[in-house]
Amino acid sequence: MSSREFVYSKFCEYYRDSQTTIPAPVLPEQREFAYLLFKERFMVRHKRFEKISSFKQTLSEIVPSDVYHSCAYYENPDFDMDKKGWLGADLVFDIDADHIPTTCNKIHDEFKCAKCGFSGRGITPEACPVCEGMKFETKTWPCDLCIQSAREETAKLIDILTEDFGFAMDELRVFFSGHRGYHVHVEDEAVRSLDAMARKEIVDYVCGLGLAILDKEEKEKKGKKRGSKGFMLHDYGWNRRLKVGMYNFLLKASKEDLKEVGLKTSATALIKNRESVLKRCINEGRWESVPGVSVQTWRKIAEYVRENQSSKIDTVVTTDIHRLIRMNGTLHGKTGLKKIEFPARELEDFDPFTGAVAFKTGTAKVLVSSAPEFRIGGQTLGPFKNQTVELPVAVAVMLICKGRAEVAP
Numbered sequence: 079m080s081s082r083e084f085v086y087s088k089f090c091e092y093y094r095d096s097q098t099t100i101p102a103p104v105l106p107e108q109r110e111f112a113y114l115l116f117k118e119r120f121m122v123r124h125k126r127f128e129k130i131s132s133f134k135q136t137l138s139e140i141v142p143s144d145v146y147h148s149c150a151y152y153e154n155p156d157f158d159m160d161k162k163g164w165l166g167a168d169l170v171f172d173i174d175a176d177h178i179p180t181t182c183n184k185i186h187d188e189f190k191c192a193k194c195g196f197s198g199r200g201i202t203p204e205a206c207p208v209c210e211g212m213k214f215e216t217k218t219w220p221c222d223l224c225i226q227s228a229r230e231e232t233a234k235l236i237d238i239l240t241e242d243f244g245f246a247m248d249e250l251r252v253f254f255s256g257h258r259g260y261h262v263h264v265e266d267e268a269v270r271s272l273d274a275m276a277r278k279e280i281v282d283y284v285c286g287l288g289l290a291i292l293d294k295e296e297k298e299k300k301g302k303k304r305g306s307k308g309f310m311l312h313d314y315g316w317n318r319r320l321k322v323g324m325y326n327f328l329l330k331a332s333k334e335d336l337k338e339v340g341l342k343t344s345a346t347a348l349i350k351n352r353e354s355v356l357k358r359c360i361n362e363g364r365w366e367s368v369p370g371v372s373v374q375t376w377r378k379i380a381e382y383v384r385e386n387q388s389s390k391i392d393t394v395v396t397t398d399i400h401r402l403i404r405m406n407g408t409l410h411g412k413t414g415l416k417k418i419e420f421p422a423r424e425l426e427d428f429d430p431f432t433g434a435v436a437f438k439t440g441t442a443k444v445l446v447s448s449a450p451e452f453r454i455g456g457q458t459l460g461p462f463k464n465q466t467v468e469l470p471v472a473v474a475v476m477l478i479c480k481g482r483a484e485v486a487p
């Protein structure tokens with residue numbers, strides 16, 4: 079059996095098993111459904127299903143590698159794009175380790191330009207630096223560190239959505255994506271009618287873009303002089319985030335930390351007068367009350383804190399009002415893990431490498447070309463290098479999907 083056939087046969091078992099649950103999205107009759115064909119690598123789109131049961135039937139017959147539905151609601155989900163009759167869309171956020179600069183991606187992520195063959199490690203560039211080609215072959219790995227950084231970004235997003243936007247925790251639907259990240263859906267009727275521009279505003283807020291306090295141009299336009307009057311922080315929204323973030327940062331910041339922020343001479347003043355800086359400047363808002371610590375210094379620290387406190391979402395996903403999103407309960411073609419929902423409160427405790435495992439029984443013999451040490455289903459495995467091993471099916475599927483193993487002859 080070829081490696082592909084092996085993975086396909088396991089996906090078949092999953093979609094044909096009566097124990098498999100694939101929860102329906104809200105208002106399935108208004109959604110566009112889509113799926114990627116296993117062998118042809120062709121995306122079938124613009125499908126409409128009155129009943130979710132008939133879609134599940136289709137899945138068990140076709141057995142796609144990836145399954146999606148629209149975030150949008152349409153009058154006619156099966157019509158051409160311009161004739162669908164857009165009725166609204168869920169507000170959706172995607173957080174993926176692909177977009178987060180982690181320390182580990184240089185170790186386990188590789189990319190190669192499909193046109194000229196230029197290759198490198200780390201985050202895949204948007205365009206090839208040699209030939210400007212936009213297509214890449216990539217080799218990534220969903221490691222614990224990647225998941226942890228995606229989890230931290232998701233926690234920041236949830237905090238912004240609840241604290242600043244006022245959504246209740248229960249209104250947020252949180253999912254592990256099946257690969258290296260999380261999805262957060264807001265399905266409240268209040269957000270459905272938001273257009274792309276409005277969603278872009280929300281994206282900017284989440285990313286902390288265009289904060290007046292940091293926007294020098296904005297200040298100059300208004301003809302304000304630089305001075306402590308131009309630096310003032312309230313106790314709500316991003317102002318509060320900056321204030322709390324700066325306080326916590328300066329409470330412990332070392333000279334090296336401050337150097338990273340871009341501070342030189344003021345670093346000494348900040349460290350020497352740490353207590354009065356925290357009390358007078360941040361708590362009492364007397365920003366220029368400590369000699370050697372100017373408004374420019376505060377701007378630099380605030381910019382650094384903004385970068386840290388913003389959530390690294392994939393901005394394109396949120397603003398696209400016709401976006402297709404992976405369907406809850408279906409398998410991810412790059413891992414064989416499933417997209418799965420869990421309560422927003424359990425973000426810290428939910429372990430994707432246990433909770434999202436779809437194949438729970440059996441083993442398979444595979445020849446692993448290379449894999450770092452990893453953890454799945456409560457077991458720690460690897461590292462492997464050019465060796466034949468008998469592994470749990472979930473692990474074998476993941477290694478094959480990631481292009482790191484073949485079924486052993």
Ligand SMILES: [Zn+2]
Nearest residue numbers: 191194206209
């Ligand atoms: Zn190239």
Ligand SMILES: [Zn+2]
Nearest residue numbers: 182221223224
């Ligand atoms: Zn990693």
